[in-house]
Amino acid sequence: MNWDQVEGKWKQYKGKVKEQWGKLTDDDLEVINGKRQQLVGKIQERYGTAKEAAERQADEFVKTLQSEQPVKEKARTKGHI
Numbered sequence: 033m034n035w036d037q038v039e040g041k042w043k044q045y046k047g048k049v050k051e052q053w054g055k056l057t058d059d060d061l062e063v064i065n066g067k068r069q070q071l072v073g074k075i076q077e078r079y080g081t082a083k084e085a086a087e088r089q090a091d092e093f094v095k096t097l098q099s100e101q102p103v104k105e106k107a108r109t110k111g112h113i
Contacts, residue, residue: 033098039066045097052093055079 038045046061049071055078056064064070068090075086 033094035066035068035094038068038094038097042066048097049093052089053078 042065045066049061049064050056053075056074060074060078064074071090072083072086075081075089076083079086081089
């Protein structure tokens with residue numbers, strides 16, 4: 033999964049983002065709107081983390097989303113279907 037896919041399915045993923053980073057507000061989630069740099073910035077702002085740490089967290093989050101994707105959808109995103 034890549035950030036374009038996250039952005040396209042942002043409404044579906046907002047709940048998972050909220051679970052991961054509970055300090056993010058609903059307004060934050062609207063501003064982020066699936067964009068990686070926006071998420072990284074809000075993680076930095078709300079949690080006081082360094083940019084590199086926030087980027088790692090965001091990228092790890094996307095990896096967990098990928099592992100949760102149904103098998104058929106994984107094949108489609110890799111161009112096998």
